[in-house]
Amino acid sequence: MAEPLRPLVVALLRWTDARARIDPLSGEVETDPRGAGPSEADRCALEHALRIAEAAAGRCVAVTLAPEPAEELLRDALACGADAVLRVDVPSWDSRVPDSGATTARALAHAIRTELGEPSLVLTGDHSADRGTGSTPAFLAAELGCAQALGLVELSYADGELLALRRLDRGRRERLAVPLPAVCSVEPAGLRLRRAALPSTLAARTATIPVVTGSVAAEPVTAHAARPFRPRAKELPPPPEADPRLRLLRLTGAHEHREPPRVVVTDDPAEAADELLEYLRGKGYL
Amino acid sequence: MRDRAGPASSAVTVAEPERPQFDAIVVGAGPAGSAAALELARAGHSVALLERGPFPGSKNVYGGVVYGRILDELIPGWYDEMPVQRWVTRRQTMLLDGERSMTVDFRSQSWGRAPYNGATTYRAEFDDWLAGHAQKAGAVLVPSTVATRLLRTERGRIVGVRTDRPDGDLTAKVVIACDGVNSFLAKQAGLFPGDQAAHTTLGVKETLALPARTIDERFGVSGHEGVDIEMLGCTQGIPGGGFLYTNSDTLSVGLVLGLQGLAKSGKRPEEVLAELKRHPSIQPLVRGAELVEYSAHLIPEGGYDTMPQLVGDGLLVAGDAAAMCLAAGIWLEGVNFAMGSGMYAGRAASKALSSGDLGALREYRGLLESSFVLADHKKLRKAPELVLSERVQQRYPGLVCDLVELMFTVENPKPKPGVRKLLRASAKRNGVKMRELARDALTGLRSFG
Numbered sequence A: 001m002a003e004p005l006r007p008l009v010v011a012l013l014r015w016t017d018a019r020a021r022i023d024p025l026s027g028e029v030e031t032d033p034r035g036a037g038p039s040e041a042d043r044c045a046l047e048h049a050l051r052i053a054e055a056a057a058g059r060c061v062a063v064t065l066a067p068e069p070a071e072e073l074l075r076d077a078l079a080c081g082a083d084a085v086l087r088v089d090v091p092s093w094d095s096r097v098p099d100s101g102a103t104t105a106r107a108l109a110h111a112i113r114t115e116l117g118e119p120s121l122v123l124t125g126d127h128s129a130d131r132g133t134g135s136t137p138a139f140l141a142a143e144l145g146c147a148q149a150l151g152l153v154e155l156s157y158a159d160g161e162l163l164a165l166r167r168l169d170r171g172r173r174e175r176l177a178v179p180l181p182a183v184c185s186v187e188p189a190g191l192r193l194r195r196a197a198l199p200s201t202l203a204a205r206t207a208t209i210p211v212v213t214g215s216v217a218a219e220p221v222t223a224h225a226a227r228p229f230r231p232r233a234k235e236l237p238p239p240p241e242a243d244p245r246l247r248l249l250r251l252t253g254a255h256e257h258r259e260p261p262r263v264v265v266t267d268d269p270a271e272a273a274d275e276l277l278e279y280l281r282g283k284g285y286l
Numbered sequence B: 001m002r003d004r005a006g007p008a009s010s011a012v013t014v015a016e017p018e019r020p021q022f023d024a025i026v027v028g029a030g031p032a033g034s035a036a037a038l039e040l041a042r043a044g045h046s047v048a049l050l051e052r053g054p055f056p057g058s059k060n061v062y063g064g065v066v067y068g069r070i071l072d073e074l075i076p077g078w079y080d081e082m083p084v085q086r087w088v089t090r091r092q093t094m095l096l097d098g099e100r101s102m103t104v105d106f107r108s109q110s111w112g113r114a115p116y117n118g119a120t121t122y123r124a125e126f127d128d129w130l131a132g133h134a135q136k137a138g139a140v141l142v143p144s145t146v147a148t149r150l151l152r153t154e155r156g157r158i159v160g161v162r163t164d165r166p167d168g169d170l171t172a173k174v175v176i177a178c179d180g181v182n183s184f185l186a187k188q189a190g191l192f193p194g195d196q197a198a199h200t201t202l203g204v205k206e207t208l209a210l211p212a213r214t215i216d217e218r219f220g221v222s223g224h225e226g227v228d229i230e231m232l233g234c235t236q237g238i239p240g241g242g243f244l245y246t247n248s249d250t251l252s253v254g255l256v257l258g259l260q261g262l263a264k265s266g267k268r269p270e271e272v273l274a275e276l277k278r279h280p281s282i283q284p285l286v287r288g289a290e291l292v293e294y295s296a297h298l299i300p301e302g303g304y305d306t307m308p309q310l311v312g313d314g315l316l317v318a319g320d321a322a323a324m325c326l327a328a329g330i331w332l333e334g335v336n337f338a339m340g341s342g343m344y345a346g347r348a349a350s351k352a353l354s355s356g357d358l359g360a361l362r363e364y365r366g367l368l369e370s371s372f373v374l375a376d377h378k379k380l381r382k383a384p385e386l387v388l389s390e391r392v393q394q395r396y397p398g399l400v401c402d403l404v405e406l407m408f409t410v411e412n413p414k415p416k417p418g419v420r421k422l423l424r425a426s427a428k429r430n431g432v433k434m435r436e437l438a439r440d441a442l443t444g445l446r447s448f449g
């Protein structure tokens, strides 16, 4: 008898060196593959994926679009309980293909569809540690034609329903019922990736990591002209006051009313904490 | 709760495993552990190499020079593939006193050619490279995993380790503890006789970035040539010494400070290091460099007389875990002793496993004694005590600097005094009795000679 189709939960993990060195003169970024791995947000996404796959009796697959040294990250995912992993290798790790959310999403969507099937849920961290635009999951949702819920702080799955909580300004929260299939990105909050057990860690050390070659059908970037960016000059009429002192005050805004900065002068930790809490409360964060 | 390694942890008693998961477990993927795992894996035994850091070398600190001769045996042709910063072609021993210094400077261009002598290398690169060889030979590296306790049968035989992972017991026929200085595993096995604090120093190091060309100019080298400077008299009265090594585009400058002396002094190690960097002989070398890393680590400096028992029932101890770092003033060599002892531990374990007689583990000590590892330590057993003595630390640098200063200060119209007279005057000025000087010279000659 054929096995019933289990919902596919994909955790996308971006491989980055969070401690890359940047040459202050040339701007050159120096990375060390040994120190690279998934961001905290991606680790959190993997934990969500593992839990949701368990709750939905589904299959959790960890996927990364990265070169070979990133396989360590997939081994860790296997050790934590992922049912399978996939590395999408892009042969053209060349500078002509822009490392953008759109191209990454296109390559990932293609690989997921062709290698794993239609996903019920794709989870990823909210921002990558290096590029930080947070745009990949949105592009991916568009590629896969499914719903998106981004920047979540909580995510739970029960009785076929995916519920999410998102942070809003002024300390407010938005509760969402996310229709499936969906792409969700999570903040590094609320959950920590489980520590892998020793037997699964040992098994993962020698596991074969499946690799597919991703197709990045992106137009190479062509530079038509190279000149420094010069914002257009904006004309500002001078303040109307005749007195130069008043004009200066107007320009600098020196005497305008502002909320003074709050200086905490106590060295008693409890008092300082109270002060801080009151401040956050006043600002609507609590 | 996660199990942790620590001074209070003790071995756990377990039943004799029916089928151990590995032939051998090596704890610690430092130079000792990787050498042991490499030997075992090459001999066809199954080996797990446990490392607490996310990759080998990620947690490790040292000054900067590896003497690779023992690698001729372990990885022939090593010098063509080892990640090297610079080959040491210039060695200096510097005595500092106040604003003065006296340096013995030796240069040999042949050290910059195959088969080479010493090289500066970063541990994150070197340890990873060596562990890579063990992995290629078949060892299973298990990173981010701490061995917290020994697993011991009722009869006292070591049959594996507990790790800090869930479901984390791992069994083997032999365990090799290469977990570095202050080895909790060797202590759990009861192999250390007593408190190690008196024989342990704290090493602190700053890695300072400078352009390669600036390093070449300041240190009088070029290309892949590098410099190794060992210092005495730079620790503000705390027993210890200093070092300065050149990497491609960084310098490693640091101190080794006796733990008890440091605690008694009430000084912070980084303050003592900052003072060294202000010394007129050091300041021009490090000027303008950008601090990229500060690190600290313990060093077992007691030598031969403070080593633990090296063999337990089902257990071998190698490298710093067995206090095998050679710290004898002009020498600070630990990595080569770790690789050597690890290699012999691997060999002894391999023989015991192949013959099925774990009693053969006892051959480990013999292998070490007939090699440089214990031969050098035995010969230099009095050296650590002499080098860390109050006279060598606090009075001799002044004596030497006084002597040299008096010799080279021209006091015309007075005629030049004889060296013997100057020596006596310098000794008196620094509170050194000629008898003590002669006795130390003899001990030095016996140790180093």
Ligand SMILES: Cc1cc2nc3c(=O)[nH]c(=O)nc-3n(C[C@H](O)[C@H](O)[C@H](O)COP(=O)(O)OP(=O)(O)OC[C@H]3O[C@@H](n4cnc5c(N)ncnc54)[C@H](O)[C@@H]3O)c2cc1C
Binding pocket: B005, B027, B028, B029, B030, B031, B032, B033, B050, B051, B052, B053, B056, B057, B059, B060, B061, B062, B063, B064, B065, B066, B067, B145, B146, B147, B148, B178, B179, B180, B181, B202, B203, B204, B205, B254, B255, B296, B297, B298, B299, B318, B319, B320, B321, B324, B325, B332, B333, B334, B335, B336, B338
């Ligand atoms: C400041 C300083 C300067 C030095 N300078 C030099 C020098 O220039 N040249 C030289 O040759 N030597 C030098 N040494 C000495 C040298 O670093 C050591 O002798 C050498 O590293 C010993 O190697 P090892 O493999 O025995 O131990 P380590 O290099 O300490 O390796 C032990 C390994 O075990 C791992 N580990 C520890 N506990 C556990 C556990 N419970 N579970 C899992 N893994 C564990 C550690 O993470 C580590 O990777 C210096 C040391 C210091 C501190």
